[in-house]
Amino acid sequence: MYKGYSDSALIQRILQGEAPLFAELVERYQSYVFTLAFRFTGNREDAEEVAQDSFVKAYRSLADFRGEAKFSTWLYIIVRTSCLTFLRKKRIRTVPLEGAPEPGHLPRGIEFRSRQAAVQEAIRLLGPEDAQILTHFYQGEQSLEEIGRIMGLNPNAVKVRLHRARLRLKEKMESHFRTTIREWQEG
Amino acid sequence: MEDRLWDYIDGRGTPAERAEVEALIAANPAWGKAFRELKEVNIWLGGADLEVPSLRFTKNVMEAVEHQAIARPTSTYISKHILRGVALFFGAMLLGALGLVVYTWRPDTTPAKAFVKMPTFNLPSYSFQVPTYLVSGFVLLLVIAGFMFLDAFLHTKRKMS
Numbered sequence: 001m002y003k004g005y006s007d008s009a010l011i012q013r014i015l016q017g018e019a020p021l022f023a024e025l026v027e028r029y030q031s032y033v034f035t036l037a038f039r040f041t042g043n044r045e046d047a048e049e050v051a052q053d054s055f056v057k058a059y060r061s062l063a064d065f066r067g068e069a070k071f072s073t074w075l076y077i078i079v080r081t082s083c084l085t086f087l088r089k090k091r092i093r094t095v096p097l098e099g100a101p102e103p104g105h106l107p108r109g110i111e112f113r114s115r116q117a118a119v120q121e122a123i124r125l126l127g128p129e130d131a132q133i134l135t136h137f138y139q140g141e142q143s144l145e146e147i148g149r150i151m152g153l154n155p156n157a158v159k160v161r162l163h164r165a166r167l168r169l170k171e172k173m174e175s176h177f178r179t180t181i182r183e184w185q186e187g
Numbered sequence: 188m189e190d191r192l193w194d195y196i197d198g199r200g201t202p203a204e205r206a207e208v209e210a211l212i213a214a215n216p217a218w219g220k221a222f223r224e225l226k227e228v229n230i231w232l233g234g235a236d237l238e239v240p241s242l243r244f245t246k247n248v249m250e251a252v253e254h255q256a257i258a259r260p261t262s263t264y265i266s267k268h269i270l271r272g273v274a275l276f277f278g279a280m281l282l283g284a285l286g287l288v289v290y291t292w293r294p295d296t297t298p299a300k301a302f303v304k305m306p307t308f309n310l311p312s313y314s315f316q317v318p319t320y321l322v323s324g325f326v327l328l329l330v331i332a333g334f335m336f337l338d339a340f341l342h343t344k345r346k347m348s
Contacts, residue, residue: 019252035237046326047238048247119235
């Protein structure tokens, strides 16, 4: 029913008392927010907790959204802050389980049903900052200026980090998915 | 080379720069190979999907915000006039202190001379005592440098976290 409404129009109505409309904003951005949180936390349960917390913070401070930037940019700044706070509070210690791959490594011979699954796995092998900047640029289609606003960097620094993240992803793909890549190229 | 190729793939740069890169890709085998590899990475990334939360996610969020109230905008309880007033007060204090120092400073009566005996160098035919203003200026520079390093250290620490 509210699919055609812009984010600003929805926010105005929420501030006027139509709180249930916030669900529409959640529906629009939940995948992206969850993906960003997942890039930081590395597991789904923590990512859902952080994503949920981010939306609650966004709801509480909705009156401070002045519309100078896009709502998505404003929201992603909250997500990033929540992720950093979460990581500081919770010292995550990954202990490799028997048979499970160590962080950053995959056993050889893993097959992926699709190219997308392989790329997703390679992104998961990157550090959170690299994964986040790639997500903002490719899945979020944010400009360098918008990414800079989210991450607190100037656009030139974003450009440099983006290039480095792409290079690291290429290295991960070549070291872990060489066979898969060859199949794509031949296929 | 890679920076220029990425700018080209991302659609950045002036028409002249893009034409130059296109010519290099066409004429130079190394550029051509690098372009194909980077383009492939771009295609991989462009096809990556977003992760999807649980089906209950929206419901969980709405249950959490049900008992929350939207806070008043910060502009209603943080007045810019008060912030400007505080900044002006501290600025006036600093200027006043600086003015007092300039007004009362005399080369022979600086406190350092009263409490610290400046070192005297006695060379065969020349005797030189370190002026107090040099010592004061050097200490001031050290303090400023110390604050700058502390700021850079804290900034780096914040970035790394």
